[in-house]
Amino acid sequence: MASSAGLALCGQALVVRGGSRFLVSSTASSDDDSLFTYDCSTAEKKSQESKGENGQPVDKGSDMILASTFSKSGSYFALTDDSKRLILFRTKPWQCLSVRTVVRRCTALTFTASEERVLVADKSGDVYSFSVLEPEGCGRLELGHLSMLLDVAVSPDDHFVLTADRDEKIRVSxxxxxxxxxxxxxxxTEFVSRIFVVPGHPELLLSSSGDSTLRLWEYRSGRQLHCCDLASLLEPVDPQGHKGLAASRITFWGQESCLALLCDCVPVVFVFHLHASRQELVFRQQLTFSHRVWDIAFEDTQGLWVLQDCRDTPLVLWKPVGSQWQPVPESVVSQRLSSHLRGNWAMLEGSVGAEDGFRSLYKATFDNMASYLKKKEERLQQRLERQQRQRSPPSDLPGQAKRAREALSC
Structure with missing residues (x-):
């Protein structure tokens, strides 16, 4: 199974993950060269050796990190891996607080705004919550869907849990x-890949889907405010004709009311401006890359960091210059960060990016109408042939028999 590469940013703490490992560095301009690294394969094995609910040993996975996130203040960081573990960290300083077992492999996780609990969504459609204040506490089932969950979010006041599933639904509970x-x-009209409550606009929700759209919602009423067709924005039009463009990351920069969207299978990033008063999204620019883009994240003071499949320049920074976004020439900070990644390239090599998992989520379609029309045409043809036979004059069978008898008597 190929590893998944990802990027997370909170304040000046930058996390890059790949395979079973992640490393943490600072985007500060100081000469601080400290680095925190963690490998899930070295996590507590007792969590793997415990028994499941049916008394069977818990399935041992590959230790690959499946999802990760910071808490709102950046004081905590959590991840889930392919070995069905939830690992919680304190970040100031970095320290592993607990390793807990989850019921099934997870697809997404988020902290509540109060940072008291972690919500974990899994492939069976369930959401479990785990205590942050009691790091060894067991999980509690909160809600469930009938289909696979792909993302989970909470409202800024912690009143609502928002979930997105494979069956095109976004639920507000x-x-x-x-x-x-x-x-x-x-x-x-396809699976919902990402949902994102807009910072500073707690009533607004962004969502993306395998139907190649980005939508803006007033989620408490379920009212759609705006819809963007991403496929129509590709410049040039996608030559490979992908079935859909599902976002693997939505990131927002409050300083500029700017939204960046990374889609699957195409090395581009879409940049939008959010007009909250007009309740609409305005397309600004398409950022094109010569290498595969694994992940993106905004930093409040600098701009958009891009993690890409390029060992020479794995991390690049983009900033708005006038009305256009442009890559920033390598600075001391970007050189230091890229140097860290080059030294740990083994964890990123062969990564596929989170979006590759979306390809299997498209539902197979069958053209039953074409089959029905073909069979109907065959039945009509058979009926026509029977009618033609019935209208043709009957054969002269008695005359033929008499003539045959006369020929034999000669």
Missing amino acids: WAAAPHSIEAFCLGH
């Missing part, structure tokens, strides 16, 4: 009573 559903955001 009350956090205090998850069985109570406030609204559904319906309109996508």
